[in-house]
Amino acid sequence: MRTLLLASAFLAGLFGSLAAAPTPEPAPSPYRPFCRTLWLFVSPCVEVRTALVVQIQALSQYELVSVNPVHIAANHTSPERPLGEDISFSLSPTVLTNGCRVTATSNSIGFASLLDGGLNYCNLRNLLSATGLSSRPGFMEMTNEWACLGIGLATCKV
């Protein structure tokens, strides 16, 4: 039963909040590397949103594009990849735990190699690590190689 609940939370997180987001991001192109991952926090969404926005503004490779109570859009660029990647977070409260469920995505722009070495995953994960939220009790991440390219090979810096 528990496994079933987790599995449906996983699927709902990966696919459900796309429709719920006020500015839905385009579906990831099959020819571009991307990562989609689901994070569960015990902390309320307002706290998670604030922490993510603070780090997007603090870290030099990230730029905030827009933010509202349920959605954050940003981008990530680096000297090696000036076109960068689009990043988005969709947040929804979890009723039973008073926590927050976040669907995080990173999509490469103009980068055709399907082997991104975990770049898109690390864009999301490095930001999360900077918030400190992932080391709190109750944090959970759900994704796989199909939804998040290169996750098995990724060695994120932070």
Ligand SMILES: *[C@@H]1O[C@H](CO)[C@@H](O)[C@H](O)[C@H]1NC(C)=O
């Ligand atoms: C990143 O977002 C900022 C703010 O919206 C924008 O000015 C900039 O052009 C974007 N960079 C890329 C590479 O998309």
